[in-house]
Amino acid sequence: MGPLAGTRVVEIAHERVAWAGKLLAELGADVVVVEPPGGSVQRTYGPFVDDVPDPERSLWWWHYHTSKQGVVLDRTTAEGRAGLDRLVATADVVLEGEVPGTFAVTGHERLVHCSVTPFGSHDPRSAEPSVDLTILAAGPVWMCGYDDHSLPPVRGGGNQGFHTASHFAVMGVLTALLAREVTGAGQHVDVSAFAAANVTTEVGTYGWLIAGMEVFRQTGRHAGASLSMPTQLRCADGRYVNSGLVPRSGKDFSLMLQWLDSTGFGEEFPLRFLMELGTEKGIIKGADFLEDPMLQEIVASARELQAFLAGRLTAYEFFRTAQQHGVTAGVIYSPEEVLEDPHFVARGWPVPVEHEELGRTVTYPGQPYRFTATPWELRSRAPRIGEHQHLVGEA
């Protein structure tokens, strides 16, 4: 049983709140997702099982609606609206992404009503059409891409604009529930997806607001006001690693040399003597670096070492052997590759989910956090259309 067990959430199906509903459901909340007749438009989002488009075979729907129950209500009819009213009367939380003004609740003092709109419930622009891409254009897109600025900036993939809005929705709902424990009253939780994207760009905002610094995009690393050194390396197997940073102290040089020697290529590295000089340094300060050409060569030798090993190791070997010697680096996995990674496997991260309707067991992404007393749990596959209609009850 998760930490939110016994908390009833009614989710009016919408792409902006699907992830929020899943997070709540897998923390133990009893989430009922409400779809229109024929099913939510999200069921038309691919990819589909075996590439056969069908409302019950959308992998988008499968992923975002696990652990929820589903009902169908036609909100254009009095009967459908009455059914929704009955459902909402049982709820602690309503989660929705409607155009402002479409959905109103009255007479339910304890209800936490969370709306996730493009610009917030009081901004007329929330009635304009939007997608994940237009939300992320608020700021994240400007900061991602390549050194070559003739190439367009890049949207980070995976609908992260919806995810960020959903993260704030869940934090807002939980804050309102905690306040309700004290006051007894619910309230409106108003989330702006555009604002959420805007405050999720690190130095992109406060660099400008506080220090007047405008940043531009750089390949595979932080946007900055000036061009920084690359941190991505192509390894012997053609795959990439994030090489981490260069040493900042003598100890860092020692760790890198130990790493080098562990690979068996230690004697072949031509700049070894510079690395050895580096081990005699203390903490390397930026000012010293700028004024000392020898120190610059020593630090450059560490970059050479990273490139030297990248040319001889696979991306995974680079990552594992570096980290085993206390040198920070990261293999750049494709999303599905984490499922086979020994660490993810050892921690039981991939989760098998039964799809009895297809006679298949499917591996799903697992938990973002581990609660020791009230475990996260992916409880069931996503609901079929109207699968839990009994929850609407009788008029």
Added chain:
Amino acid sequence: MQGNASGHRGALGHLRICDLSGQLAGAGATRFLAAFGAQVIRIEDPVTLGLWDIVRQMPPLIDGDRTHDGGSGFLNHNVEKLGITLNLRTERGKELLRDLVRVSDAVTENFAAGVMERLGFGYEDLKALKPDIVYVSNCGFGHTGPYSRFKSWGPIAQAVSGMTFQSGLPDREPAGWGYSYMDHTGAYMMGIALLSALYHRARTGEGQWVDLSCTEAGASLNGPAILDATVNGRPLRRPGMPNSNRSASPAMAPHGVYPAAEDDAWLVLACRHDDDWARLAPVLGIDEPAWSSASGRLADQDRLDASLAAWTQSRPRDAAVAAVRSAGVPVAPVLRPSERSEEPSNLAWGLWPTAVHARHGARRVDGVPVHLSATDWRIERAGPMLGQDNERVLCGLLGVSADELEELRATGVI
């Protein structure tokens, strides 16, 4: 003593967090609670001037201040938190931390795995001090498993989780994220973990430990791509992929980032369905029957994108955006930092509140993209100078006398 650094109590004024976290992956979580009135007390090390938290001194610096109180990130990430120093190498320092844990609802940290145990403040130790304590830890790979000792920061968690790979243009190296998306997002996940554990505790009296691995949190954000691999055997690592300016899930075309006439100016637009395209095509002056259906457009995206780019490139960005917007099609300019700081919807939201820093005065900072109708957030004080609230917290909350405070200073405990 309740409420945040400005004394605002809001939604969470009844809660106190003993916060050993920092940087962004930790500080970003407790920031949300502090804005909503929780009393977040940050503990920093006086010996190293708090520089475990590298953003204390990391550029961009405020007015060129090169000290440990000059980092703009620290000022921003720690609004409305109280800041104290405790030297945990000393027994008195540990005793004071134990006293603080006893009067706190939660303890938060984002050290490497194992650090808290070595300090004598692992979960079992914390529970002995306060049986119902909520303890949330956030590190790169979690506290168990073969990589638990591996080190990480945002870009590393992004790399290993699959987040870096899925962001890019075809047949090029990954573009990744131009900032630490997983420091932000790890912090949000940490905030969710903390708030939900506190909610469980409020209802049952039961505390617990939550172990958060930033890499696992990131991997959970690629669901449809992972299911495409596990169900259909189609990995994202395949020729022509990723192409994250396009949208495969949901499938849309056109969907992309297009150039405008000005130098390095761009706009985004997307057609969700055939109706969007039917309204957009006349604006663009395109009459191509094969493109009237989504399948036709999806099959011919390179040509489609080239046609769109030819149209957008011959227009100023904002004129192109206005024309597409008038057709009722999703569109937006790609905004630079300097532009979005003055963007009308952000200003109307109150997204950049002014917070006062003890040395650097009033500064605009990130606000919160959530408004609560009854108990909203307030941000008025910027991140604390090192040890700024020692007297307020040690004397006002933990009962240290004025004389002892002097002694703690003199003996290097604070």
